[in-house]
Amino acid sequence: MEISSNQLLRFSTAGSVDDGKSTLIGRLLYDSKSIFEDQLAAIAKTSKQKGHEGIDLALFTDGLRDEREQGITIDVAYRYFTTPKRKFIIADTPGHIQYTRNMVTGASTANAAIILIDARHGVIEQTKRHAFIASLLHIPHVIVCINKMDLVDFKEEAYDRILRQFEEFSSKLLVTDIRFIPISALLGANVVNHSDSMPWYRGAPLLHTLENLHISSDINKVDARFPVQTVLRPQSEDYLDYRGYAGRVASGVFRKGDEITALPSGFTSKIKRIDLSDTEIEEAYAPMSVTLLLEDDIDIGRGDMIVRSKNQPNITQDVEVMLCWLNDKPARPRAKYAIRHTTNEQKAIIKQVIYKIDINTLSRKTDDFEIGMNDICKVMIRTTKPLMIDSYRDNRASGSIILIDENTNETVAAGMVL
Amino acid sequence: MSRYYLNYLDELESEAIYVLREVWAQFQNPVILFSGGKDSIVLTHLAKKAFWPCRIPFSLLHVDTGHNFPETLQFRDDLIDTLELRLIVGSVQESIDKGRVVEEKGKSATRNVLQITTLLDAIELHKVDCAIGGGRRDEEKARAKERFFSHRDDFGQWDPKNQRPELWNLFNGKHFEGEHFRVFPISNWTEMDVWNYIKREEISIPLLYLAHQREVVWRNDSWIPNSEFLTLGPDEEVETKKIRFRTLGDITITGGMESNADTLEKIVQEVAGMKQTERGNRTDDKRSEAAMEDRKKQGYF
Numbered sequence: 001m002e003i004s005s006n007q008l009l010r011f012s013t014a015g016s017v018d019d020g021k022s023t024l025i026g027r028l029l030y031d032s033k034s035i036f037e038d039q040l041a042a043i044a045k046t047s048k049q050k051g052h053e054g055i056d057l058a059l060f061t062d063g064l065r066d067e068r069e070q071g072i073t074i075d076v077a078y079r080y081f082t083t084p085k086r087k088f089i090i091a092d093t094p095g096h097i098q099y100t101r102n103m104v105t106g107a108s109t110a111n112a113a114i115i116l117i118d119a120r121h122g123v124i125e126q127t128k129r130h131a132f133i134a135s136l137l138h139i140p141h142v143i144v145c146i147n148k149m150d151l152v153d154f155k156e157e158a159y160d161r162i163l164r165q166f167e168e169f170s171s172k173l174l175v176t177d178i179r180f181i182p183i184s185a186l187l188g189a190n191v192v193n194h195s196d197s198m199p200w201y202r203g204a205p206l207l208h209t210l211e212n213l214h215i216s217s218d219i220n221k222v223d224a225r226f227p228v229q230t231v232l233r234p235q236s237e238d239y240l241d242y243r244g245y246a247g248r249v250a251s252g253v254f255r256k257g258d259e260i261t262a263l264p265s266g267f268t269s270k271i272k273r274i275d276l277s278d279t280e281i282e283e284a285y286a287p288m289s290v291t292l293l294l295e296d297d298i299d300i301g302r303g304d305m306i307v308r309s310k311n312q313p314n315i316t317q318d319v320e321v322m323l324c325w326l327n328d329k330p331a332r333p334r335a336k337y338a339i340r341h342t343t344n345e346q347k348a349i350i351k352q353v354i355y356k357i358d359i360n361t362l363s364r365k366t367d368d369f370e371i372g373m374n375d376i377c378k379v380m381i382r383t384t385k386p387l388m389i390d391s392y393r394d395n396r397a398s399g400s401i402i403l404i405d406e407n408t409n410e411t412v413a414a415g416m417v418l
Numbered sequence: 419m420s421r422y423y424l425n426y427l428d429e430l431e432s433e434a435i436y437v438l439r440e441v442w443a444q445f446q447n448p449v450i451l452f453s454g455g456k457d458s459i460v461l462t463h464l465a466k467k468a469f470w471p472c473r474i475p476f477s478l479l480h481v482d483t484g485h486n487f488p489e490t491l492q493f494r495d496d497l498i499d500t501l502e503l504r505l506i507v508g509s510v511q512e513s514i515d516k517g518r519v520v521e522e523k524g525k526s527a528t529r530n531v532l533q534i535t536t537l538l539d540a541i542e543l544h545k546v547d548c549a550i551g552g553g554r555r556d557e558e559k560a561r562a563k564e565r566f567f568s569h570r571d572d573f574g575q576w577d578p579k580n581q582r583p584e585l586w587n588l589f590n591g592k593h594f595e596g597e598h599f600r601v602f603p604i605s606n607w608t609e610m611d612v613w614n615y616i617k618r619e620e621i622s623i624p625l626l627y628l629a630h631q632r633e634v635v636w637r638n639d640s641w642i643p644n645s646e647f648l649t650l651g652p653d654e655e656v657e658t659k660k661i662r663f664r665t666l667g668d669i670t671i672t673g674g675m676e677s678n679a680d681t682l683e684k685i686v687q688e689v690a691g692m693k694q695t696e697r698g699n700r701t702d703d704k705r706s707e708a709a710m711e712d713r714k715k716q717g718y719f
Contacts, residue, residue, distance in 0.1 A: 008426035077562040078555045080608050087426040108585040216423045229439040234472045248436040277467035285422045289435035326583045340588050402588045409592035414585045
């Protein structure tokens with residue numbers, strides 16, 4: 001079994017019970033043989049109690065007691081499966097508008113998003129919302145699964161019509177890679193195996209698509225950014241002169257000998273050595289956790305960013321951000337929040353709300369500046385000290401922020417730098 | 419271009435190291451919850467890598483039910499000697515003696531639930547503000563909803579419906595006095611990943627994980643090891659079998675499985691073909707459908 005070179009792919013799914021989302025995930029897990037016998041036995045028992053015929057695959061994704069009782073997904077649940085080609089992490093998120101924040105959370109780390117459409121109903125408001133969130137969070141790959149094809153007699157016309165509907169509104173979105181697959185999660189058609197019922201579909205089944213998405217270039221490999229987490233200074237005699245900057249490469253590549261600048265101070269130096277734990281390496285790239293050692297003894301600490309001198313981010317106290325409000329307490333105008341950007345933490349105020357987005361129509365509202373739970377809006381933020389930022393479109397890792405309410409310590413908002 | 423990507427084990431390792439370094443940066447007094455099981459051993463190994471060449475900046479906290487595999491205790495003591503770490507022991511026996519908890523009665527009595535009180539007492543006594551655990555989201559359905567940084571109120575309780583949103587890798591560990599966090603650096607690992615990693619990194623583990631001859635009793639569909647704490651039922655008898663353990667916990671409830679896998683290679687092969695979940699042999703999870711969720715809310719690992 002050769003697994004050592006396999007990649008990890010994270011994808012999110014959004015949808016409600018009716019879309020067949022749980023059934024689809026259950027199907028992927030079941031057909032990829034990721035479900036154990038004792039789990040299967042437990043599900044079979046519950047299916048029988050509920051009077052279902054056969055095994056209800058949707059039950060695999062039931063989580064908390066409240067979710068089981070109400071038959072809904074409330075929070076993000078993470079699921080895992082592996083094929084001989086890849087390891088997969090599914091962020092299984094709810095689809096209903098009141099759980100927008102959970103969808104945003106699940107989408108934030110995803111390489112790919114699966115959007116489910118019921119073939120009988122076509123593109124509905126919820127579909128647009130899911131596609132918008134995928135675009136907002138800049139998920140590199142979107143796979144639109146047109147589900148329940150069995151209920152429209154596997155007809156190509158039904159598929160074509162939905163495809164056109166989707167393309168019509170998605171032209172406004174910023175998604176570079178969209179694919180469409182007609183499936184029946186219930187029957188397993190085009191999920192893992194090709195379906196004989198839809199000979200007109202010549203594309204790959206879902207799993208094959210997921211296994212072959214090109215994800216190596218999803219991370220920015222151009223702009224070298226290294227947010228410092230902590231400084232390693234051993235007390236032992238063997239390493240008296242060791243001063244290492246520990247962190248995870250956010251993007252780009254660092255090589256031994258590179259000329260670097262430490263921000264915000266602007267001091268320059270060269271990379272003397274790169275350690276991957278106790279092994280010295282020649283180059284480090286995202287998302288490796290490494291330790292950088294520099295030629296010169298300069299003052300660098302947590303929250304600073306080491307970058308290649310020839311390629312630097314914007315250093316600014318005024319940040320234009322697309323903000324998603326995550327807390328049930330609305331935003332307080334002019335109030336001070338803690339802002340986290342990479343490992344850097346400062347204070348910030350929301351200076352101005354530029355517009356709010358109606359998530360169902362995708363239209364801008366410029367007459368309503370209240371920010372409440374699940375609202376998405378463009379704002380200007382002013383920070384007490386400069387942040388070293390890139391635009392989120394160019395660089396997810398150095399273009400994302402969260403706001404924390406220091407009265408409650410809760411994470412109240414997530415933002416994408418424009 | 420394709421040269422610049424990590425394979426999945428490297429990516430999981432890098433993620434865990436990042437999380438451990440965030441813990442060090444964001445908390446005053448973090449500890450590693452150490453059970454002697456493979457997940458906490460992997461966690462300790464990752465901490466070693468995260469802070470090299472510094473010593474691991476965390477103490478180990480072991481909640482001792484008093485019902486141990488002697489091998490586990492020996493392993494624990496050797497490990498803290500090698501790594502020069504401080505060990506904190508929270509003793510369930512002490513909690514019972516002090517009247518903090520009352521021992522369950524009957525044949526199926528366990529000290530599993532009692533650990534919660536001992537754990538929370540130890541956290542309070544030692545002013546721990548972050549307990550790093552080896553919990554994985556693939557283990558159990560309540561764990562699938564767990565955050566990397568999981569907030570606990572000043573009663574040590576988890577509120578699964580009111581968890582902090584966790585986006586990108588921006589972890590928010592802010593807390594008030596008396597509250598603490600549970601942090602799970604290997605959240606995204608599966609059992610298979612753990613074994614592949616142990617094999618790749620040549621991490622030493624208690625020999626209990628490898629197939630060996632042992633006296634056992636058939637109970638609740640698994641082989642429970644014979645020990646001084648075991649009370650035999652009228653129909654039960656002690657047999658000698660070649661078994662290994664998939665998880666290690668309290669000796670009275672940790673079931674073994676018959677196996678010939680006596681090397682790491684064989685274990686990896688065996689796990690790949692496994693048809694039962696690893697907690698399938700844990701009596702503690704079989705009590706009810708929401709057994710884990712309920713214990714977690716109260717402050718369980």
